[in-house]
Amino acid sequence: MNRDMSVPCEEGIINLRVGAIIMKDGKLLMVGNDVRPEYLYSVGGRIKFGELAEEAIVREVYEETGVKMDVDRLGFVHENYFYGDAETNLGKLIYEISYFFYMKVPEGFDPGEGSFTEDGATEKLRWIDIDDPIKYYPEFFREELKNPSQEVKYFVTDERKK
Numbered sequence: 617m618n619r620d621m622s623v624p625c626e627e628g629i630i631n632l633r634v635g636a637i638i639m640k641d642g643k644l645l646m647v648g649n650d651v652r653p654e655y656l657y658s659v660g661g662r663i664k665f666g667e668l669a670e671e672a673i674v675r676e677v678y679e680e681t682g683v684k685m686d687v688d689r690l691g692f693v694h695e696n697y698f699y700g701d702a703e704t705n706l707g708k709l710i711y712e713i714s715y716f717f718y719m720k721v722p723e724g725f726d727p728g729e730g731s732f733t734e735d736g737a738t739e740k741l742r743w744i745d746i747d748d749p750i751k752y753y754p755e756f757f758r759e760e761l762k763n764p765s766q767e768v769k770y771f772v773t774d775e776r777k778k
Contacts, residue, residue, distance in 0.1 A: 619664040619665045619666065620661075620662040620663075620664055620665075621662055621663045621664065621665055622662055625711070627708065627709065628708050628709035628710060628711060629700070629705060629708055629709075629710045629711070630710075630711050630712075631662060631710060631711070631712040631713070632662065632663045632669075632712075632713055632714075633660060633661065633662050633663065633712055633713070633714040633715075634660045634661065634662075634663055634669050634672045634673040634676060634714065634715050634716075634717065635657075635658035635659065635660035635673070635714055635715070635716040635717070635754070636658060636659040636660050636673055636676065636677050636685075636716070636717060636719050637658070637691055637716055637717065637718045637719060637757075637761065638659060638677070638681075638685070638719050638721055638725075639718075639721065639761070640721050640725060640743075642745070642746075643743040643744060643745060644743070644744055644745075644746060644757070644761060645659055645681075645727065645741055645742070645743055646658060646659070646741070646742055646743075646744055646752055647659055647680065647739050647740070647741055647742070648739070648740055648742055649738060649739045649740070650738050650740075651702075652701060654751060655750065655751040655752060655753060656742060656744065656750060656751070656752040656753070657752065657753045658716065658753070658754065658757075659676065659677055659680050659681065659741070660673060660676045660677075660680075660714075660716075661676045661679075661680075669690075669715040669717075670687050670717065673687060673715070673717045673719070674686070674687065677719060680727075680739065680741065681725075681727035681741065682727060683722065683725060683727060685719045685720055685721065685722065685725075686719070686720045687717045687718075687719060687720070688717070688718040688719060688720045689717070689718050689766070689768075690715060690716075690717055690718075690768050691716050691717060691718045691760075691764070691765075691768065691769070692714075692715075692716040692754075692756070692760070692768065692769050692770070692771060693713070693714070693715055693716075693768065693769075693770045693771070694712075694713070694714040694716065694754055694756075694770075694771045694772075694773065695712075695713055695770070695771070695772045695773075696710075696711070696712045696713075696714065696754075696772070696773045696774075697709065697710070697711055697712075697773070697774045697775055697776050698710055698712070698773070698775045699775055709776070714754070716754070718764070727741050746758060746761050746762055754771070754773070755773070756771050
């Protein structure tokens with residue numbers, strides 16, 4: 617049984633997701649995959665039914681990096697409507713609520729790599745500068761992580777309005 621909090625709703629999908637903000641030496645750790653190399657996204661994934669968001673991000677970071685990290689604090693809540701681009705959700709409208717947590721990065725952190733996406737693509741971790749010209753999601757990281765705040769910020773993205 618799939619316990620991911622990804623639920624069909626009419627013609628679309630509802631996702632509950634967590635994302636990690638892992639920063640070291642002025643760089644941000646992001647993920648890319650071989651199926652959609654044109655953009656990167658945050659380390660993280662779906663919350664499983666029965667998990668709290670903080671439990672989910674600790675699990676996801678461990679699954680993707682091989683390192684157990686503690687949560688520092690919640691940084692952002694992101695409400696997002698977008699159209700799927702994976703084989704399993706291509707063109708479907710997705711409503712996603714994401715919780716982005718700043719992580720406590722251990723001294724000497726050197727992540728492993730090699731997790732897989734829902735459509736079987738190999739994921740690769742990549743350190744980037746905040747101003748790296750590659751497209752990455754969430755887009756608000758580009759400005760917000762230049763001067764991180766102690767407060768929790770809320771963002772809305774809605775591709776239906778484009």
